[in-house]
Amino acid sequence: MLTGIAAICLAVAMIGVSYGATAVTSGLPGWLPVLMSVAVVAGGSEFVFIGILTAGGGLVAAVLAGLLVNARHLPYGLSVPDVVGTGWRRLLGTHVMNDESVAMALAQPDRDRRRAAYWLCGLAVFAAWPLGAAIGAVLGSVVPDPNAFGLDAVFPAVLFSLVIPALREPLTRTAALAGAAVAAATAPFLGAGLPVLLALTAVLLVVRRAGADTPAAPGDPTAAAGDPAGITATATATAGTA
Incomplete structure (x- = not known):
């Protein structure tokens, strides 16, 4: 788990470097990307x-487009409602929620490990992203074209490696491919x-149709459909790497 989180943080920091440099070379003040990286994450x-x-x-x-994304x-x-916590922890937990922390949590076999993975990854990304x-x-004034280094390819590769285990489940794989x-x-x-937003619509349609077509197990109306929220989250994260 720790090795995976370290790899994620390295990738996130590298993308953060590209983000900060892009903002500055576009004529924006250097403090703006740093402030947003802490406030928005x-x-x-x-x-x-x-x-x-x-x-x-x-x-x-710009604000409305960001909210839409x-x-x-x-x-x-x-x-991941069971790992975010309650009270002030929920406020912090939702603030550090991102593709990486959710994917890392969903890859764990039990609740305790999911909680640990979510918080460790979320807080680590919360530090790595602003740093990058x-x-x-x-460095923005020194690197005129930060995209020339291909840093944008690092993050999708790392995120995809996290969701690969979940793709063994047929419904998750179908939703992710769609x-x-x-x-x-x-x-x-x-x-x-x-x-990615359009992909989310396709994912929801696949999950909903599968849930309607699969009979529920006796005494457990949700058992046959698996975990729709988890499937949707995993498939959406996969679509984001496309």
Whole structure:
């Protein structure tokens, strides 16, 4: 588990460097990506926000687009309610919720390990992402094209490695393939983050249809359908790597 979290943090920090450098080379102040990396902690929506601002879009449009991209966190929250905690812990737990912490938690065999994986990964990413953004903001004036290093390919590879074990389950695999196909097909035509939202729709349709077609086990109406929230979250994370 710790090795996996370390690899995730390295990948997240590298993407953070790209994010910070991109923001600065686009003409934004260096403090903005660092502040957002702490307050938002959602790389996809932050990239969209920065992209819209630098393209001349308004602040309201940038905020709404970022919120739209983060809509994928809804199934994430439904899939890990038992590990987030209650009270003030829930506030912190939802703030550090991200693709990596949820994928790491869902890959664990029992509740205790899920909780440990979620919090360790979530807090580690919460430290690595702002650190990477700060380094990128400092180096932004030195690296004119941060995307030339191919850092954007690191994160999808790490995230995909986390969800591979869950893809052995037929329904999860089918939902993930459907979502990935939709995301890959629409990516050339839509802005960043939107293909994953369309993929989420396809994933939900697959999970819902499978639940309707599979008879429930006696005395347990949810047993046959498995864990719809967990399947949806895993499939959505997979689609995000497409």
